[in-house]
Amino acid sequence: MSKKIIILPCSGIGKAFxxxxxxxxxxxxxxxRPNDSEKMCLSLLVKEDxxxxxxxxxxxxxxxDGCAKLCSQKSVEYHSGNIVESIKVMDIIRENKGxxxxxxxxxxxxxxxxxxxxxxxxxxxxxxxxxRIK
Amino acid sequence: xxxKYCVLPCNGLDKPLGQITRETALLLYEKLNLEIICxxxxxxxxxxxxxxxxxxxxIVIDGCMTRCASKIAANNGLSISKxxxxxxxxxxxxxxxxxxxxxxxxxxxxxxxxxxxIEALIKMEDDIPTESAPKTTVLDExxxxxxxxxxxxxxxxxxxxxxxxxxxxxxRHISKDTARIGLSDFMQQYLSDIxxxxxxxxxxxxxxxxxxxxxxxxxxxxxxxxxVSGIVTAINKDVxxxxxxxxESPYEKGWMLEIKLTNFxxxxxxxxxxxxxxxxxxxxxxxxxxx
Numbered sequence: 001m002s003k004k005i006i007i008l009p010c011s012g013i014g015k016a017f018x019x020x021x022x023x024x025x026x027x028x029x030x031x032x033r034p035n036d037s038e039k040m041c042l043s044l045l046v047k048e049d050x051x052x053x054x055x056x057x058x059x060x061x062x063x064x065d066g067c068a069k070l071c072s073q074k075s076v077e078y079h080s081g082n083i084v085e086s087i088k089v090m091d092i093i094r095e096n097k098g099x100x101x102x103x104x105x106x107x108x109x110x111x112x113x114x115x116x117x118x119x120x121x122x123x124x125x126x127x128x129x130x131x132r133i134k
Numbered sequence: 135x136x137x138k139y140c141v142l143p144c145n146g147l148d149k150p151l152g153q154i155t156r157e158t159a160l161l162l163y164e165k166l167n168l169e170i171i172c173x174x175x176x177x178x179x180x181x182x183x184x185x186x187x188x189x190x191x192x193i194v195i196d197g198c199m200t201r202c203a204s205k206i207a208a209n210n211g212l213s214i215s216k217x218x219x220x221x222x223x224x225x226x227x228x229x230x231x232x233x234x235x236x237x238x239x240x241x242x243x244x245x246x247x248x249x250x251x252i253e254a255l256i257k258m259e260d261d262i263p264t265e266s267a268p269k270t271t272v273l274d275e276x277x278x279x280x281x282x283x284x285x286x287x288x289x290x291x292x293x294x295x296x297x298x299x300x301x302x303x304x305x306r307h308i309s310k311d312t313a314r315i316g317l318s319d320f321m322q323q324y325l326s327d328i329x330x331x332x333x334x335x336x337x338x339x340x341x342x343x344x345x346x347x348x349x350x351x352x353x354x355x356x357x358x359x360x361x362v363s364g365i366v367t368a369i370n371k372d373v374x375x376x377x378x379x380x381x382e383s384p385y386e387k388g389w390m391l392e393i394k395l396t397n398f399x400x401x402x403x404x405x406x407x408x409x410x411x412x413x414x415x416x417x418x419x420x421x422x423x424x425x
Contacts, residue, residue: 009147010172010174011145011147011172011173011174011175012172013143013145013156013159013160013170013172013173014163014169014170014171014172015172018172022147025147026235026236030235030236039147039148040147040148041145041146041147041148041149041152041202042145042147042174043144043145043147043173043174043177043200043202043203043206044145044200044202046174046177046178046206047177047200047202047205047206049200069175069178069179071172071174071175071178072174074178075174075178104160104163104170105160105163105164
């Protein structure tokens, strides 16, 4: 079984915060920690795709949600997944007052800065889980 | 643009064609100001989008064979105005998609071609005079079925637009506040030849799960237990005169009542979507239709 940590963003389509969750996942799984993480399509999980269900039960998951509905977190909880951290974009924005993301199609400089901040947080969680940070 | 549309794309996270799906939806949002429906939010909180779907025609965009967006629409009983399947659309462009998830110039080019195709389709519909092409209603749409075969019996389950009660009745919206009610294909086959139907009077008001009509077949007498609360606005006189229509065409010509819905938001919580109903019904079929 793969030991990669699953990074699961909300679908987030139609909202700037959703774009931030997706871009964070692309950055972490594609650039920053490609050997330690992998993404999963949330639609597959909510449609109870067998492969997605089996994977979610066997691996650690970091959820990233763009709005208060917390679709990603709730979906993993519903399927008894092992969430090691639930990240909410709104919390990160509160911690970084002054950063105002743009629109869903152009999240702007502040939006990309938020992607970097959240990506760094996710990488720290992955490294901690893998025993690289104590 | 005269007609109003909203867009339901798949999530499209983990595949290059999913990225094209999302970018196409965003172009429709940016250029035509169409509302984008988040597929997961729709799945988790369908009531939030109730008004959107009554006010708009629905365009569904799927990026892969899993067709998550179509399935989510079907599970919520939504009527789809246009289905866009990205692999087919890409073939039409003659271009090869990238294998990366990042958005390249090639991806943008493909997306713009697909967008233009959809835009042209929307505009073409707008250009058709209303007299010669009346607005398509839910009832004009072809019903697509899932099929379950058991011995010599073939059971049909409408993929979308219908919700079911555990008593084997269906409800199908025909406008914002009205719906049709009928008997499922499974139950009409179980009852066998239907010989007599007694329908309630127009104006009769009832609650969900009230007994409101009688059905008599060669095998049994059965009560129509309403899947929803409402007031009868029309009855199908053809069915009263020719009850076998229920056997011949349970989901179309064999509808029984039209009603004004009075408590649908709550009633729907006790109704089943196609896949759930099919799963439960197959168990009944295995019990009742022994090979």
